[in-house]
Amino acid sequence: MSTDTAILVNGERNTAVHVFDRGFQYGDGVFETIAVYQGSPLLWEQHIERLTFGARRLNIPVPDPAVLRHEAEKLCDGNARAVLKLILTRGMSTRGYSPHTADHPTRVLIRSAWPDYPNSAFHEGVRVRICHTRLGHNPQLAGIKHLNRLEQVLARAEWGSEYAEGLMCDQEGFVIEGTMSNIFSVKNGVLRTPDVTRCGVEGVMRAMVLQAARKLQVPCEIGTLAVTELESATELFLTNSLIGVWPIRQLQDKDYIVGPITHTIQDAIRDAHCFNRY
Amino acid sequence: MSTDTAILVNGERNTAVHVFDRGFQYGDGVFETIAVYQGSPLLWEQHIERLTFGARRLNIPVPDPAVLRHEAEKLCDGNARAVLKLILTRGMSTRGYSPHTADHPTRVLIRSAWPDYPNSAFHEGVRVRICHTRLGHNPQLAGIKHLNRLEQVLARAEWGSEYAEGLMCDQEGFVIEGTMSNIFSVKNGVLRTPDVTRCGVEGVMRAMVLQAARKLQVPCEIGTLAVTELESATELFLTNSLIGVWPIRQLQDKDYIVGPITHTIQDAIRDAHCFNRY
Numbered sequence: 001m002s003t004d005t006a007i008l009v010n011g012e013r014n015t016a017v018h019v020f021d022r023g024f025q026y027g028d029g030v031f032e033t034i035a036v037y038q039g040s041p042l043l044w045e046q047h048i049e050r051l052t053f054g055a056r057r058l059n060i061p062v063p064d065p066a067v068l069r070h071e072a073e074k075l076c077d078g079n080a081r082a083v084l085k086l087i088l089t090r091g092m093s094t095r096g097y098s099p100h101t102a103d104h105p106t107r108v109l110i111r112s113a114w115p116d117y118p119n120s121a122f123h124e125g126v127r128v129r130i131c132h133t134r135l136g137h138n139p140q141l142a143g144i145k146h147l148n149r150l151e152q153v154l155a156r157a158e159w160g161s162e163y164a165e166g167l168m169c170d171q172e173g174f175v176i177e178g179t180m181s182n183i184f185s186v187k188n189g190v191l192r193t194p195d196v197t198r199c200g201v202e203g204v205m206r207a208m209v210l211q212a213a214r215k216l217q218v219p220c221e222i223g224t225l226a227v228t229e230l231e232s233a234t235e236l237f238l239t240n241s242l243i244g245v246w247p248i249r250q251l252q253d254k255d256y257i258v259g260p261i262t263h264t265i266q267d268a269i270r271d272a273h274c275f276n277r278y
Numbered sequence: 279m280s281t282d283t284a285i286l287v288n289g290e291r292n293t294a295v296h297v298f299d300r301g302f303q304y305g306d307g308v309f310e311t312i313a314v315y316q317g318s319p320l321l322w323e324q325h326i327e328r329l330t331f332g333a334r335r336l337n338i339p340v341p342d343p344a345v346l347r348h349e350a351e352k353l354c355d356g357n358a359r360a361v362l363k364l365i366l367t368r369g370m371s372t373r374g375y376s377p378h379t380a381d382h383p384t385r386v387l388i389r390s391a392w393p394d395y396p397n398s399a400f401h402e403g404v405r406v407r408i409c410h411t412r413l414g415h416n417p418q419l420a421g422i423k424h425l426n427r428l429e430q431v432l433a434r435a436e437w438g439s440e441y442a443e444g445l446m447c448d449q450e451g452f453v454i455e456g457t458m459s460n461i462f463s464v465k466n467g468v469l470r471t472p473d474v475t476r477c478g479v480e481g482v483m484r485a486m487v488l489q490a491a492r493k494l495q496v497p498c499e500i501g502t503l504a505v506t507e508l509e510s511a512t513e514l515f516l517t518n519s520l521i522g523v524w525p526i527r528q529l530q531d532k533d534y535i536v537g538p539i540t541h542t543i544q545d546a547i548r549d550a551h552c553f554n555r556y
Binding site for chain 1: 285287292293294295296297298299300301302303304305306336337361363365368373374375376377378386388390393411412413414415416418419424425426427428429430431432433434435438449457458477
């Protein structure tokens with residue numbers, strides 16, 4: 001099993017979902033994007049915990065984690081490196097927004113090829129822009145990795161391949177996250193990442209970094225992050241479950257170094273989770 | 279062709295879409311819900327115009343309207359009354375939010391049975407609640423009938439069958455719309471409906487009502503609508519392409535009459551568009 005892509009829909013080899021699936025009709029579901037290394041999904045417990053957190057808030061029943069794990073391993077067996085995307089929707093229902101008739105969630109597991117990220121992204125950092133597309137505030141959906149991703153699509157449409165990532169602000173102009181990553185800044189030795197209780201995704205790697213910082217006794221704050229604070233920061237980095245920790249070497253026209261705290265966090269994440277062993 | 283449901287995916291009889299369709303992955307698309315009467319989709323031009331408006335803002339190419347019309351007629355032929363849902367997604371793409379590799383939009387047409395709305399809804403009005411779930415502001419997505427509908431799903435999950443509709447407020451507490459309808463109020467002879475430039479959907483029937491009001495010289499305002507303004511209104515009604523105009527007879531615990539302006543608007547809509555001929 002080593003073709004580029006393989007898909008399981010409710011445990012069966014399939015490539016399609018029903019048109020009436022609420023994932024298609026309304027984006028009524030959640031997802032996880034997981035790094036696969038030597039046939040195993042990494043940070044599995046954390047991903048299942050976050051999936052469960054989101055699904056509970058949307059009142060979607062979560063399948064038995066043992067079943068998900070079994071299917072994930074079946075799909076990823078023999079793959080040295082791959083990406084596993086796990087989608088959980090509320091399932092099929094009759095016409096209308098009411099979720100009351102949907103009682104069989106749909107689970108879709110997709111194994112894709114590992115993206116060809118350049119080694120330099122991890123070591124030397126990446127170029128990043130600030131997107132015009134902004135995130136709307138909705139505390140009820142904030143933090144959840146749900147399937148309503150139009151804001152990210154519109155933000156990502158703003159550039160081609162000239163940047164590795166784009167940062168998104170909320171309606172008030174505060175920086176919240178990247179289209180596919182969370183953001184951290186360092187200033188005066190203090191690590192800072194935006195609060196995601198009004199919008200944004202509570203990234204699994206973001207939580208790992210916060211945990212590592214606490215263990216390493218790096219002072220860390222969660223709060224608002226203004227664009228001007230990014231400009232005065234000495235280090236910036238991005239996180240997600242695939243990239244691990246990527247330093248930002250250029251934001252808009254300003255250059256940044258790959259600094260000591262970024263290195264420390266990269267080492268901590270690498271030691272614990274066999275990431276980015278380039 | 280008269281079974282309850284029939285589906286065309288890109289012109290072919292089918293019930294499924296690919297897991298990689300961006301409608302399923304991200305809610306990356308738009309839709310229309312259209313009333314079908316004697317085999318014909320009603321307000322067709324207006325629906326295609328709104329679909330085009332939304333698709334253009336998301337930069338999704340719109341299929342030839344003649345093709346859509348042909349498929350709609352094929353699907354609805356022989357149906358005295360039905361509902362036609364037209365979904366247009368950006369199509370399939372490889373992994374990631376970037377829309378640049380998606381160049382074949384997916385069109386899905388679904389014909390469903392006409393809902394068994396009671397006659398009393400049109401004549402005597404309906405019971406309505408105010409939802410706890412609020413709408414997030416995003417001017418970039420506001421007005422568009424896009425596939426990111428989690429807010430509506432969560433709002434609709436708040437009740438069962440005890441109400442016909444629930445009103446949704448924005449993050450500031452202003453009333454914007456129902457989960458599946460737009461709202462109008464009448465006070466001192468002035469018709470008022472919320473502005474939908476920060477959130478909400480620019481309903482086709484909402485536009486018809488505004489047009490009818492102008493023609494009938496009923497003074498009409500588009501602006502903010504506070505919950506207290508609903509309470510002091512003398513008439514309230516809901517609009518969408520299936521229900522036409524439904525008076526609200528009770529909002530939370532307060533009763534309303536089906537007043538003269540509501541009747542006038544109902545007559546205008548009925549005369550022009552063969553709606554609600556119970």
